Amino acid sequence: MFGRRRREESPARAEEIEQAEEIEQAGQAERVPARESGPWDSGEPYSERERVDLGGMRLPVDPGFEVQLNLAGDQIVGAVVMADESALQVHAFAAPKRNGIWAEVRDELAEGVKSAGGTAEEREGPFGVELAAEVPADGVAQPVRYIGVDGPRWFLRAVISGRAARDAGAAATLESVIRDIVVVRGDEPMAPKEAIELRLPPEARQAMEQQAPEGDVPDLNPFQRGPEIAEIR
Template identity: 85%
Template sequence: MFGRRRREESPAVADEVEEVEQVQARESGPWDSGEPCSERERVDLGGMRLPVDPGFEVQLNLAGDHIVGAVIMVGESALQVHAFAAPKRSGIWDEVRDELAEGVKGAGGTAEEREGPFGVELAAQVPADGVAQPVRYIGVDGPRWFLRAVISGRAALDAEAAATLEGVIRDIVVVRGDEPMAPKEAIELRLPPEARQAMEQHAAGGDVPDLNPFKRGPEIAELR
């Protein structure tokens, strides 16, 4: 009886082992919070730990009162990142990529697939104020999450400028959490504790400097 039960459960066990092996085989990020990753300074945004370096300006994307994404500005370039829930055993980048391409073309722009450092990505020209803006859409399927990155500005065309932002993507840590979430549901972010404390003190009338470097960031062809 014990032996029969083991044989009946073995396919599920094998799937779990295979899934663990796939996660362990990843050689670079973005990382899941349950994986070992490189040590570097990161801003803790709850659902995402965002690498920061001197010269970075970090802004936040808001949906109503909720923080759903972040933007890193470096010189003449910008990186916008959003994390979403995804099915346990399948990625969604192929589907999201088709939706993004359709949306860009529907808005009068162009989009074509090409191979990039994170796999297949979209190289697009997105209309903005009557001018075509070069944009790179990058997607990474993780364990139960999906990270979408949008590179714009100089880094969309300049490989040297892009290398800095690609390095940021590789060092992002996604904190999916255990709560049930629908596929494509945004993983909500929050201000780090020190920024929240500074804002609360400021709201209470305390004499503190403006320590909050975050503000609403620009939406770069926000298509889903």
């Protein structure tokens, strides 16, 4: 039936229909299948839970979590979640539209760890291939897990240290945080590996403005500077 109707169309109309079908098929081939868990892009549906709005990242929080911020000068570039003698450090970076960068970043991290006298090896984890490392700190090798997730035009790097680097039960809590992070990439052009800038949540900025004397710069930071673990260069 469909073939007969198409033959009855004018040649120009038939050509338009064929072109439209080709474009639709190409779009379906390039479309990324829906994921079952995050981290999420802000443009896709994601589960509801309490999150701190840091601008370029919406970070899940639960009772008992302590949140710290990573600073590069005056710029907020990452966050750290402290829980149960463990730490989860997360940074979001710009990435190419079509190509992931985790494999490249993983090689850079492994090289950096080994250059510092540590060890690093790849292994399969809940988010795919990750890097299991032993990083020297104060003369003692500390276990660290490097996790990377390639998203649409962004890359999320997560670093788990402390008890959760070895304890599966403690790790599950921080892994659930990673799964519910929402990355807000934005539409502005950014170079690959450029940090997606974060900012204080609206309620924290409002508190700072309310407590600041008129004409004075407030000296209030509801977060602390988090530990730095192997930056991307």
